[in-house]
């Protein structure tokens with residue numbers, strides 16, 4: 001009898017919590033209410049893998065720091081729209097991966113790679129670094145300053161603006177491409193983006209509504 005009573009009370013508490021969460025969710029809010037017991041969390045979905053593409057730099061150049069818009073000794077900053085990209089690399093259990101290695105390569109603002117095999121006729125930008133190498137901090141975070149790349153024509157159709165990444169965690173490595181949310185229509189027409197299917201969302205950065213030059217892209221590696 002005593003146990004039955006407790007059971008009823010617990011069920012009542014549970015349903016009230018569920019009701020509160022549903023109400024908050026329907027209001028567009030997410031608030032973590034204290035859980036009664038530690039529930040095992042489902043693993044996070046990993047960031048989608050993409051082909052490396054033909055333009056991984058043959059010659060990374062002398063500078064490879066996380067600000068691609070400035071080169072030592074150059075008077076001018078890289079041409080194009082300067083953007084800041086920040087985020088965090090975590091494993092599928094949600095733990096930050098410190099010391100994860102990241103390589104980034106991308107086209108310049110005109111859609112041209114600094115690569116001998118790029119057939120694009122757009123000009124190179126001598127003030128653009130085009131390649132960066134960095135590692136995540138203790139909390140798995142990273143920060144990159146670059147320019148938004150231009151789209152370009154390719155044998156598989158017109159590619160929307162994107163950044164190429166080689167990401168190495170503790171045990172796993174992923175080649176990825178990151179897309180921009182404001183190019184949703186162009187992304188949807190892109191062969192490689194479309195091939196990601198339901199995983200495509202993991203390759204799109206979030207744009208800061210208060211400052212359109214700031215993007216956030218959180219990355220999940222297997223480990």
Ligand SMILES: [Fe+2]
Pocket residue numbers: 053055159162164
């Ligand atoms: Fe590309």
